Each structure stands twice: as C-alpha cells, then as structure tokens.
Amino acid sequence: MSQYTQELQATAKAMMADNKGVLAMDESNGTCNKRFQQRGIPTTEEKRRAYRELLVTIPNLNEYVSGAILYDETIRQSTKDGVPFPKLMQSNGMIPGIKVDAGAKELAGHPNEKVTEGLDGLRDRIAEYYKMGARFAKWRAVITIGDGIPSRACIESNAHALARYAALCQEGGLVPIVEPEVLIDGNHTIERCYEVTEQTLIAVFDQLHLQNVALDQMILKPSMVVSGKDCPQQASVEEVADATIKCLLDCVPASVPGIAFLSGGQSMERSSAHLNAMNAKYKQLPWRVTFSYARAIQQPALDNWKGEDANVEKSQKLSLHRAKCNSAASMGQYSEEMEKQPAMV
Ligand code: 13P
DSSP: OOTTHHHHHHHHHHHTOTTOEEEEOOOOHHHHHHHHHHTTOOOOHHHHHHHHHHHHTOTTGGGTEEEEEEOHHHHTOBOTTSOBHHHHHHHTTOEEEEEOOOOEEEOTTSTTOEEEOOOTTHHHHHHHHHHTTOOEEEEEEEEOOBTTBSOHHHHHHHHHHHHHHHHHHHHTTOEEEEEEEEOOOSSOOHHHHHHHHHHHHHHHHHHHHHTTOOGGGOEEOOOOOOOOTTOSSOOOHHHHHHHHHHHHHHHSOTTOOEEEEOOTTOOHHHHHHHHHHHHHHOOOOSSEEEEOOSHHHHHHHHHHHTTOGGGHHHHHHHHHHHHHHHHHHTTTOOOHHHHTSOTTO
16 A cells, blocks of 8 residues: 555545546647647747646636646646646646656557657656646557557557556556547447457556556546547447447446546547436446546637637637536536537637
8 A cells, every 4th residue: 555545545536526527738749839830829838838827727617627637848837927837726626637658659660559658767757746736647558540450569568558657656646547548540440449449458457457556546548439530430429338338347447436538539529428428328337437638628719719818718618618518428417408508708
C-alpha cells in the first residue's frame, strides 16, 4: 500500500462523482497550434494561455466536470490577473490533472505503428506536478488498425508503458488515467474494432496486474467500439453501446472505479448519444461510465473564439452546453432535444 492509498481512492471517487466527467484540455503545443492554424489563430504562447484561460474560467463548469487535464505549459500558466491555473481550478471546485506522456512516436521495426514515450525521469516530474497541485495524470497510447496491424509488439509495448506509468503515478500520489486509444481512422468494421479493443484491454490489465497497480485507484479512458471512420457500414448508436459495454464487461475488473471515454474524432452529438445509450440501457454496471472529452467539448468554443476577447463569453457558453449534454449522457438523461436549446447565447 502506498502512503497515498486513501488520497488516491478519494481522488478517483471525486473524479467520478455522480453526474460529472473530466475535461481534456491537454493538447501538446504541436496539436494546439495545428488547431489554431486551421482557424487562423496566431500560434503564440500567449494565445494558448488565453485559450486555456477561456476554458478553465467557464462559469459553472464544475457542475458538470470534476477536473480538467492540463499540459505541461498550461499547468505553469496563470490567468491574466495572475492566478495560476491549478489554483484557480481548485478554488472553483475542479481537480487539476496533467498529461505526463511525451507523445506517441514511431515504433521501431513496426511501420505505421506507434509507442508512447515518456517514462524516463517521470518519477521526478510527477513529484513536481504533485507540488503544483495536480492530483491525477494521463498517458495516451495509440493503437492503429490497418492491414496486418496492430501487431502484438505494438499492443504489448504500449500496455507495458501504460502500466509502468500508472505504478509511478500511484507511488507519487497521482491517480493515473490509463488511456489506450484504438483509433477510429480506417475502413475497418465494428467487429474488427471490437477484436482489437478486447486484445488491447486484456494486455493492458495483464500489465497493470504485473506492475502492482491498484485497480481501485485508477481511471480507464478507452475509445468506444465503433466502425472505422471510412467503413461503408456504420454501426448504429445502439450497436456501439452494446458492443462497447460487452467488451468492457469482459475486460475491465469491477474494482476500477470509473471509465471515462475519449471522443476520438466522433461528432459532438454522436459522442453524447453513444455515452447516453450505454447509461440509459445498462443501469447495473460495476463502474461509473462517463466522459473525458477534448474535441467533443472544446470544438464549438474553439470555432467561435477566433482568438478574440470579444468572443470569449459566447465561446464559454457553447462549451458549457457540451459539458451539460455530456453530463446528462453520463446519467442516461441526454436527448436530441437538448441539442435544440443550446447555451442561451
Ligand atoms: P478527444 O476527446 O478529442 O478524443 O480527446 C481526448 C483525449 O484526451 C485524447 O488523448
């Protein structure tokens, strides 16, 4: 048992509180800049800071979101009035989290596959982030479906790294969000996605056991079991909900307190509808099932902001509405009607 056991259990429970999910706003500078460029926003440190300030200061966000995942640059930044973001979040009732991986890199010897790096020096970085107020962390592994892939090497390498990361987090007082993302890219069927997601989750939990990770002190952040983006045969909302829940029930031990999905390039409405269908139909699941979305919450704010102060308030309302829809979906109470009454902007 780590000195942090009780704190980790309490943090995981708070992250998975009744109607709440987690906001992912931990895009690396590269990803953030790419999204800014697509919208003509200058790719400066100040614009990234201003955008993150817009997100963390959304009024009443804490009603729908228990915490937010920050990036290394962001956790060191402050509001224009000089309040550090982690401190502001704490005083607004949100738990600060931090992305600690160093990104998915080419896996040597395995064309078109990736392995996530960042274990070197991680113990020290976790200690620093804990001091800065972070109480949970995230590490994203990427599994690509394609001709003859994923390989066993890719799945096992990523599962190993995820488990080593998770053990280090728990040693240092951060609840690990364990994120094995099976990418939506490709023309594969939902059946193929199911197979790969199942293989991946089995490998991940095998490695978590091997590395002595306490399953009651972590959160799983998986992708949903969906048809590939370019598959001509797109599964229905109910098929996605059924396949995803079956796969998770077969692979995720009941002691895991919560599952918080990524949106993974699904449309905003689909992200809400899929989560809702799972919670509406399956009432007796062993874990809480909620969201940890980035794009499916941020997108309307980013589209509307354009880097202008004058657009901040409306952008905040648009993203708050997405958080509200996803919160409702996490309780099985979302409906298409909610999409027609957006945000009172
Ligand atoms: P999306 O919801 O945009 O997939 O992002 C979630 C995330 O944190 C990816 O690592």
